[in-house]
Amino acid sequence: MCLAVPGKILDISGSDTSRTGTVSFGGVGKEACLAFVPEAKVGDYVLVHAGFAISVVDEAEAAQTLEYFRQIGELGELEDKP
Amino acid sequence: MKFVDEYRDQAKADSLAQAIARITTKPWSIMEVCGGQTHSIVKYGIDELLPKHITLLHGPGCPVCVTPLELIDKALQIAARPEVIFCSFGDMLRVPGSGGDLFSVKAKGADVRIVYSPLDALKIARDNPGRQVVFFAVGFETTAPANAMAVFQAQAQKIPNFSVLVSHVLVPPAIEAILSAPDNRTQGFLAAGHVCTVMGFEEYLPLARKYHVPIVVTGFEPVDILQGILMCVEQLEQGRAEVENQYARSVQREGNRPAQQLMAKVFRVVARKWRGVGEIPSSGYSLREEFAAYDAEARFGVTGYHVDEDSECIAGQVLRGVRKPQECPAFGTRCTPERPLGATMVSGEGACAAYYQYRRHQQTSQTSLTAGKRS
Amino acid sequence: MADKSDLPFTISCPVPIADQDFVTLAHGGGGRMMHNLLERIVIPAFGNQPLESRHDGAVMKIDKGRLAFTTDSYVVHPLFFPGGDIGTLAVTGTVNDLAMCGARPLCLSAGFILEEGLPIATLERVVASMARTAKAAKVNIVTGDTKVVDRGKGDGLFVNTAGIGVVEHDLVIAPTSVRSGDAILLSGDVGRHGVAIMAVREGLQFQTTIETDCAPLADPVLALLAAGIDVHCLRDLTRGGLATTLIEIAESSRLHVDIRERDIAVEENVCGACEILGLDPLYLANEGRFVAFVPAAQADRALQILRSHPVSATAARIGAVSESPAALVTLQSRIGTKRILDMHSGEQLPRIC
Numbered sequence: 001m002c003l004a005v006p007g008k009i010l011d012i013s014g015s016d017t018s019r020t021g022t023v024s025f026g027g028v029g030k031e032a033c034l035a036f037v038p039e040a041k042v043g044d045y046v047l048v049h050a051g052f053a054i055s056v057v058d059e060a061e062a063a064q065t066l067e068y069f070r071q072i073g074e075l076g077e078l079e080d081k082p
Numbered sequence: 083m084k085f086v087d088e089y090r091d092q093a094k095a096d097s098l099a100q101a102i103a104r105i106t107t108k109p110w111s112i113m114e115v116c117g118g119q120t121h122s123i124v125k126y127g128i129d130e131l132l133p134k135h136i137t138l139l140h141g142p143g144c145p146v147c148v149t150p151l152e153l154i155d156k157a158l159q160i161a162a163r164p165e166v167i168f169c170s171f172g173d174m175l176r177v178p179g180s181g182g183d184l185f186s187v188k189a190k191g192a193d194v195r196i197v198y199s200p201l202d203a204l205k206i207a208r209d210n211p212g213r214q215v216v217f218f219a220v221g222f223e224t225t226a227p228a229n230a231m232a233v234f235q236a237q238a239q240k241i242p243n244f245s246v247l248v249s250h251v252l253v254p255p256a257i258e259a260i261l262s263a264p265d266n267r268t269q270g271f272l273a274a275g276h277v278c279t280v281m282g283f284e285e286y287l288p289l290a291r292k293y294h295v296p297i298v299v300t301g302f303e304p305v306d307i308l309q310g311i312l313m314c315v316e317q318l319e320q321g322r323a324e325v326e327n328q329y330a331r332s333v334q335r336e337g338n339r340p341a342q343q344l345m346a347k348v349f350r351v352v353a354r355k356w357r358g359v360g361e362i363p364s365s366g367y368s369l370r371e372e373f374a375a376y377d378a379e380a381r382f383g384v385t386g387y388h389v390d391e392d393s394e395c396i397a398g399q400v401l402r403g404v405r406k407p408q409e410c411p412a413f414g415t416r417c418t419p420e421r422p423l424g425a426t427m428v429s430g431e432g433a434c435a436a437y438y439q440y441r442r443h444q445q446t447s448q449t450s451l452t453a454g455k456r457s
Numbered sequence: 458m459a460d461k462s463d464l465p466f467t468i469s470c471p472v473p474i475a476d477q478d479f480v481t482l483a484h485g486g487g488g489r490m491m492h493n494l495l496e497r498i499v500i501p502a503f504g505n506q507p508l509e510s511r512h513d514g515a516v517m518k519i520d521k522g523r524l525a526f527t528t529d530s531y532v533v534h535p536l537f538f539p540g541g542d543i544g545t546l547a548v549t550g551t552v553n554d555l556a557m558c559g560a561r562p563l564c565l566s567a568g569f570i571l572e573e574g575l576p577i578a579t580l581e582r583v584v585a586s587m588a589r590t591a592k593a594a595k596v597n598i599v600t601g602d603t604k605v606v607d608r609g610k611g612d613g614l615f616v617n618t619a620g621i622g623v624v625e626h627d628l629v630i631a632p633t634s635v636r637s638g639d640a641i642l643l644s645g646d647v648g649r650h651g652v653a654i655m656a657v658r659e660g661l662q663f664q665t666t667i668e669t670d671c672a673p674l675a676d677p678v679l680a681l682l683a684a685g686i687d688v689h690c691l692r693d694l695t696r697g698g699l700a701t702t703l704i705e706i707a708e709s710s711r712l713h714v715d716i717r718e719r720d721i722a723v724e725e726n727v728c729g730a731c732e733i734l735g736l737d738p739l740y741l742a743n744e745g746r747f748v749a750f751v752p753a754a755q756a757d758r759a760l761q762i763l764r765s766h767p768v769s770a771t772a773a774r775i776g777a778v779s780e781s782p783a784a785l786v787t788l789q790s791r792i793g794t795k796r797i798l799d800m801h802s803g804e805q806l807p808r809i810c
Contacts (some may be wrong), residue, residue: 002118002810004224004332005732006085012107015501016346017231017238022664025730029664033201033342035343040160045085047279048733050171054341055279055332057302058233062199062331066088069305072190073097080387095792117810126796145810149748172806185803196807198734225809304792309535420802429810438797 002043006057009034009042023048087332089303090126098308099131102315109135110318111267112311113260113403115253116222116274117144117432118302124436126304127284127313136315139268139403140285140433142256144175145221146434147425148401149249152387154179158187160216160382167193167210169203170218177428180389200232200246207236208242209422216378219246224276226340226367230348233376245378250367251354253277254285259362260402261293269405270314272300272307275329280345282337286325294323295366301329348373358397358425395424400433407434414438471605480575485605495603498581502588507564508598516562518528518625525560527551528619538657540668541744543616544586549671549744550695551620552594556675557691557747558670558683559630560622562594567601567618571591572611583614594673596620626682631708634689637669639778640756641714644677646722648701651741652730655807667726672745677766681749686759690750693743700739700798701784711760712785716776733809739788740801750778788796 007023012022012034019034023046032046037053040046046053088094114120115178123129142148158179161168165330175184175196188194191212197203200217207215210360219229229246236244242258253274261266273286278299284421286297296317300310317324327333348372354366379385391397394412399405407413407426416422419435426432430439481621483490500508531547548565555562566586571580582763591598598618612628628634647668656663674693681688690710692702699721707714723738725733731738751759758775786798 002116002121002274002276003735004279005085005729007729008084017234024665024729025733027665027726028667028729028733031664033199033231035226035231036153036338036344038340044482047276049276050225051201052225052228052231054224054276054338055334056679058331062085062088065309065331069094069097069309072101073093083732086732090791092792113693125796126790126792127796131792132793144810163784171809173808176803198809221809309777319808416803430808439801 004047004054006045006047007032009040009044010044012040012042023053086303089301089305091305093285094305095131095308098312102136102308102312103133104401105319106133106135106282106315107319109137110218110269111137111403112270112272112314113139113268114272114307115141115143115257116277116302117147117357118276119256119300119307120272120309120433122302122304124439128304128307131308132311132416136311140400140436141240141260141403142169142356142359142401142428143274144221144426144432145249145251146429147397148176148251148358149220150355150357151179151389152355153247153249155387155389156379156384157184157218158182159384160190160247160378161187161194162190163214164213165188166197167206167213167215169195169197169206169215170373171220172196173429174218174220178422187287200228201235203234204236204241204323207241208239212245213243215244217244217246218249220249222274222277223281224274224279226349227280227338227343227367230344233348233373233384234344236376237373241390242384245381246378246380248368250349251356252351252365252367254289255362255365256356256359257286259359261289261295261325263402265404266402268295270295270318271297272310272314273297275301275306275333277331278329278337280341281336282335283325283327283333284335290323290325296323297325299325299329299333301332326422328412341427358391358395358401360398391420392423397424397426397434400426407437410434415453426440470547473642478577480571480573480577480580480605482573482605482607484571485603491603494634495543498577498584499601499603502584504588505597505599507597516565518711519601523624525555525558525622525624526557526619527554528617532612532615533654535657536583536613538651538669541671543614544583544588545671546596547616547618548587548590548594549673550598551618552596553674553693553747555622556621556673556678557630557693558622558624558680559626559628559688559691560624561595561679562620562622562675562680562735564597564599565591565600565618565620567616569601569605570611570615571605572613573605573608576615579614582728583616590673594675609704613629615732617758619620628682628688630688632690632706635706635710635778636689636752637712637748637778637780638753639689639775640752640753640774641716641778642751642756642759642763642772643699643721643775644674644747644749644763644772645745646727647743647746648723648727648731648738648741650744651698651738652736652754654742655695655734655736656730663730664760665726667730669791670743670745672710672768674745674747674768675765677769678747680762680766681759683763684758686755686762687727687752688749689752691747693747694740695744697800698738698740698742699748700786704798704800706750707786708784711783713782713784714776715778715789717789718787718791720773720775722773735810736805739798740805753777
């Protein structure tokens with residue numbers, strides 16, 4: 001399904017299935033359950049769906065994708081995919 | 083907003099659109115499975131950016147739309163009980179059952195509440211020990227971890243007055259149902275990025291091989307969708323049929339293991355009826371025996387319903403991408419978002435509703451238009 | 458006087474409030490209890506000569522010009538929300554409707570329908586809000602009415618306000634005056650009120666409070682008129698938001714409205730809230746924002762004037778009117794594609810799909 005929004009973890013408390021944190025979405029803070037992202041740390045971006053973080057945004061991958069866009073924009077021809 | 087705005091950028095969208103145009107030499111039909119992707123495609127007019135050869139088909143990716151009429155009727159039955167606080171995602175409120183929807187049941191005095199998360203429903207149960215709190219657990223695999231956690235915590239915290247009405251559906255069986263149909267038109271898929279965030283994409287490999295179709299795991303922003311289409315067209319032009327991952331910033335091959343583990347603990351795979359399509363084997367979730375006490379259908383004795391769909395409705399064909407909404411004789415006349423005949427008009431994510439909101443004016447004459455009329 | 462609706466209310470009268478803490482049917486009976494309610498709470502708060510004459514109606518002198526007259530009822534739930542309450546809305550909404558006619562708001566009436574069991578303290582808070590808002594909008598609440606209904610027959614408190622204003626110019630400000638070629642100006646960022654209400658009503662608590670944008674709009678409107686801007690149409694963006702307002706104007710005027718998404722400002726925290734809830738800010742209610750349709754040649758000057766007033770300091774040009782396709786609103790999306798904006802069938806609900 002669909003609506004998952006990226007937000008930045010501001011703080012974390014609890015552990016295992018009761019691990020929660022405050023996630024900031026464009027400045028709006030909302031509590032989210034972090035039980036499914038045990039590796040997430042304060043400062044990480046997570047995708048939150050229905051009050052649950054379902055992944056940690058891989059910033060390196062994101063940067064690579066954006067770089068790829070820049071390249072195809074510049075060169076105007078198809079590059080190898082990242 | 084970070085990780086959002088960059089993927090709604092015009093320059094990037096244009097570059098991708100041009101790249102797609104450069105490599106497309108033949109007509110191709112590509113289906114996106116997820117309602118959120120349909121929403122984005124129609125909202126941002128993505129098909130306007132594509133060469134004419136490329137047809138986008140909108141698949142059964144709206145769990146709201148594919149929830150069978152029987153289940154809505156069960157929800158209405160349960161919600162009408164005075165002891166029940168019925169909690170649901172907003173998406174389900176206006177979906178009509180055989181007579182009325184949750185919104186109208188609420189207007190008649192039922193305690194129906196919109197929640198953002200199933201844990202909010204659990205909290206309501208804790209705060210209202212004298213009432214029965216029922217949560218309408220609708221969704222694809224993306225929402226299953228959240229729903230599993232709510233049931234898991236209900237049991238762990240011994241909250242007896244909580245139960246869930248489960249309507250979970252799975253994407254890969256739906257894709258297989260589409261591909262195996264004799265009138266299938268779909269040549270490539272954009273797989274749902276958030277479903278795959280949870281489940282990974284390994285289960286799509288056998289599908290790609292068996293039916294020789296490229297499957298690209300794709301995100302939801304316009305730039306993501308354009309890149310997904312580019313990757314899919316590239317495979318089609320090159321005669322490849324592999325699973326690729328456009329949404330690598332969120333999706334890993336194995337998906338989210340902790341989420342999958344909890345889902346496996348709480349749910350088991352069952353056959354499910356999809357509105358407009360019919361029953362698909364191994365295509366949904368039900369609660370496991372250990373958690374059966376939290377099943378609302380059993381608790382409220384609302385089993386054994388059967389309801390027939392409207393005969394005029396072609397939702398099944400629309401969901402499989404075989405017909406387009408505008409091809410339906412009832413589209414925009416007898417069937418509108420206010421009075422939907424079937425699955426694909428009931429929610430904003432359904433293909434028919436999405437087209438109705440954004441596109442139907444294009445069918446009518448430019449000089450004499452009023453909302454609600456069409457030629 | 459309290460500035461925020463969540464500060465404790467203080468009354469100026471040193472005599473303690475009557476022994477009732479809750480509204481009862483007796484308060485609506487026309488007898489001593491109702492009299493006390495008005496004397497202790499309502500009249501001192503609104504404090505003006507016509508009201509203090511305690512007559513059935515207010516009579517006032519108008520020198521010249523035309524009269525503008527409007528009414529609205531306020532049934533918002535919850536009664537109190539971040540940055541305002543039903544009282545703030547009741548005054549601002551009606552003042553703004555007068556402003557949208559190009560009128561200088563003069564005075565308001567206030568009708569209260571109280572549900573038996575409403576805490577008197579709630580009524581005091583609402584009345585104080587109304588007094589404060591009226592003062593800021595430079596209007597008096599000169600007449601009114603109070604009724605009490607049985608418990609269960611009202612949602613706590615309903616308010617109706619009617620307003621009179623004076624139109625001191627000769628323009629016809631209406632959708633019928635909109636012309637092909639007109640520029641469309643938007644007075645500020647959108648979506649705040651809708652999100653503020655949704656957050657409280659659905660219990661979707663954010664840790665950062667988003668406040669309503671509720672504000673009186675007469676000042677910038679009167680400034681435009683005083684400067685001789687040929688204002689064709691004005692409309693505030695209440696229920697249904699910017700999109701619905703523009704659709705209504707396009708349909709009434711049978712012209713084409715085209716706007717650009719990148720020129721419509723939405724605050725980052727409103728964006729964040731809308732993303733989480735799956736809401737479209739273009740369809741969310743605003744209580745302190747308006748659009749103005751002016752001849753293209755006057756658009757820059759009009760913007761300058763709007764930007765010199767705090768409530769429209771971030772005014773922007775968002776689009777233009779043309780002949781066809783008639784009666785349609787189109788939006789140029791952020792990625793350069795065009796789509797038609799249509800009305801939603803009902804109110805937006807939060808979604809996860």
